Amino acid sequence: MEISVIGAGYVGASVAACFADLGHDAAVVDIDEERVAAINDGRSPIHEPGLDERVARTAGDRLVASTAYDPVPESDLTFLAVQTPSNEDGSIDTSVAEAAAEMTGEALADADADDHAVVVKSTVIPGTTADLLGPAVADAAGLTVGETLHVGVNPEFQREGTAVADFLDPDKLVFGHDDDPAVADLLHEAYEPLRAALDHEVPVVDTGTREAEMIKYANNAFLASKVSLANELGNICKRYGVDSYEVTRAIGLDDRIGASFLRSGVGWGGSCFPKDADALIAAARAADYEPELLQAAVNVNDRQPGLLLDLLDEHVDAAGERVAVLGLSFKPGTDDVRNSRAIPVIEGLRERGATVVGYDPVATENMRAVFPDAEYADSAAAALDGARAAVVVTDWDEFAALDAEFDAMAEPVVVDGRRIVERREGLTYEGLTW
Ligand SMILES: NC(=O)c1ccc[n+]([C@@H]2O[C@H](COP(=O)([O-])OP(=O)(O)OC[C@H]3O[C@@H](n4cnc5c(N)ncnc54)[C@H](O)[C@@H]3O)[C@@H](O)[C@H]2O)c1
Numbered sequence: 001m002e003i004s005v006i007g008a009g010y011v012g013a014s015v016a017a018c019f020a021d022l023g024h025d026a027a028v029v030d031i032d033e034e035r036v037a038a039i040n041d042g043r044s045p046i047h048e049p050g051l052d053e054r055v056a057r058t059a060g061d062r063l064v065a066s067t068a069y070d071p072v073p074e075s076d077l078t079f080l081a082v083q084t085p086s087n088e089d090g091s092i093d094t095s096v097a098e099a100a101a102e103m104t105g106e107a108l109a110d111a112d113a114d115d116h117a118v119v120v121k122s123t124v125i126p127g128t129t130a131d132l133l134g135p136a137v138a139d140a141a142g143l144t145v146g147e148t149l150h151v152g153v154n155p156e157f158q159r160e161g162t163a164v165a166d167f168l169d170p171d172k173l174v175f176g177h178d179d180d181p182a183v184a185d186l187l188h189e190a191y192e193p194l195r196a197a198l199d200h201e202v203p204v205v206d207t208g209t210r211e212a213e214m215i216k217y218a219n220n221a222f223l224a225s226k227v228s229l230a231n232e233l234g235n236i237c238k239r240y241g242v243d244s245y246e247v248t249r250a251i252g253l254d255d256r257i258g259a260s261f262l263r264s265g266v267g268w269g270g271s272c273f274p275k276d277a278d279a280l281i282a283a284a285r286a287a288d289y290e291p292e293l294l295q296a297a298v299n300v301n302d303r304q305p306g307l308l309l310d311l312l313d314e315h316v317d318a319a320g321e322r323v324a325v326l327g328l329s330f331k332p333g334t335d336d337v338r339n340s341r342a343i344p345v346i347e348g349l350r351e352r353g354a355t356v357v358g359y360d361p362v363a364t365e366n367m368r369a370v371f372p373d374a375e376y377a378d379s380a381a382a383a384l385d386g387a388r389a390a391v392v393v394t395d396w397d398e399f400a401a402l403d404a405e406f407d408a409m410a411e412p413v414v415v416d417g418r419r420i421v422e423r424r425e426g427l428t429y430e431g432l433t434w
């Protein structure tokens with residue numbers, strides 16, 4: 001099957017490479033020449049475990065990348081996987097997706113193609129596909145939705161750092177198609193090799209486009225709120241000398257609660273939870289509904305970095321001191337620093353007059369773009385060397401193994417936002433939520 005994917009970012013690159021690896025012909029289109037060149041050179045344009053080898057295996061053969069939209073009319077199905085960022089007020093900014101939809105339509109018009117399906121993989125507010133993006137493609141192409149152009153929604157639930165594994169073994173597949181059998185058939189065909197490769201059934205949710213769009217937001221809202229509740233409980237535990245991880249381990253044994261997404265700490269970041277929570281809140285308000293619980297989840301999250309720094313203040317006056325920030329990415333396994341909790345932590349340290357020295361196994365260059373004048377070390381040991389204190393922001397495995405490295409600090413003080421460092425003799429250790 002011929003598939004095109006618009007956008008070679010975290011979602012588009014991994015989805016296209018995985019489809020190619022599963023035996024489809026996948027063409028990725030991106031306006032970013034560097035990302036296109038990387039794929040055509042057989043390299044992943046982003047850091048994502050398992051992606052490099054898939055791109056290397058398929059590039060130039062079943063996987064091709066281009067800045068031109070020529071592959072679109074040659075394919076049966078086009079996924080739109082461009083970014084959907086936030087406006088100033090938190091509402092979704094669909095301008096990039098609209099432009100990509102128009103360019104897709106123009107490519108279909110130029111080639112006089114019909115019977116093509118355009119499926120939105122980007123996260124969009126309910127109604128965006130049916131009311132905005134579908135019509136944008138159709139108008140530019142001179143086609144009619146439901147007749148000569150088929151429009152659907154197939155939200156993506158992969159996580160950064162495990163995007164390939166998540167895509168290849170999803171908990172569910174959501175196909176939004178408003179009863180257009182052409183979209184449903186093409187989506188089932190696209191995912192058939194993936195399902196055939198698994199030794200278990202993957203539930204497929206065939207549903208409307210609006211429901212598919214909302215399922216994506218509901219999924220993220222639930223998970224983000226779950227972490228915020230774990231953080232709220234952790235903050236209370238801390239004040240009562242209770243080990244919050246013992247508590248969440250126990251409550252997670254209740255099937256109705258579930259063990260995942262209960263790790264309390266410095267909060268959730270990344271390109272999705274913050275943006276999607278804001279977009280859903282703005283969408284609710286636009287419809288005259290005040291989403292109090294979701295807003296509280298955001299408020300709790302926004303407070304965590306400040307609470308971490310308050311704990312540092314209890315041990316150290318950071319003014320004029322060198323403070324190591326261990327972990328810059330928003331979570332382990334990725335070089336993505338979008339909405340990383342390291343950003344407010346670094347800002348708070350600088351407000352205190354500290355000299356920040358950051359370390360991350362893979363995200364340094366991306367954080368350098370945010371704070372060009374901060375110091376960055378090549379290793380955790382180098383960051384700790386001569387530091388007055390260390391603040392742990394990301395739970396990279398290698399931080400769990402740190403031990404003698406702390407002795408390079410005059411008086412080792414560690415404020416741990418992710419419960420990753422071992423408490424030990426000779427180390428002043430303060431965990432954020434226990
Ligand atoms: N990052 C994730 O893990 C994740 C997971 C699930 C869903 N999503 C959603 O998927 C969408 C994409 O997210 P992402 O993280 O991959 O974004 P990204 O910013 O990493 O990638 C988007 C890509 O689209 C390209 N692009 C922009 N306009 C274009 C155009 N007109 N034509 C061709 N290419 C164009 C950009 O150059 C960029 O490379 C968003 O809606 C996001 O919310 C993301």
Ligand SMILES: O=c1ccn([C@@H]2O[C@H](COP(=O)(O)OP(=O)(O)O[C@H]3O[C@H](CO)[C@@H](O)[C@H](O)[C@H]3O)[C@@H](O)[C@H]2O)c(=O)[nH]1
Binds near residue numbers: 265267331
């Ligand atoms: O118990 C937990 C679990 C996560 N986090 C934090 O939550 C954030 C998000 O983590 P995660 O969900 O693993 O990463 P993402 O790649 O942002 O993935 C989320 O966002 C994607 C984009 O929408 C969705 O596709 C995924 O299903 C959804 O999990 C990170 O900052 C984590 O550190 C915690 O603090 N505690």
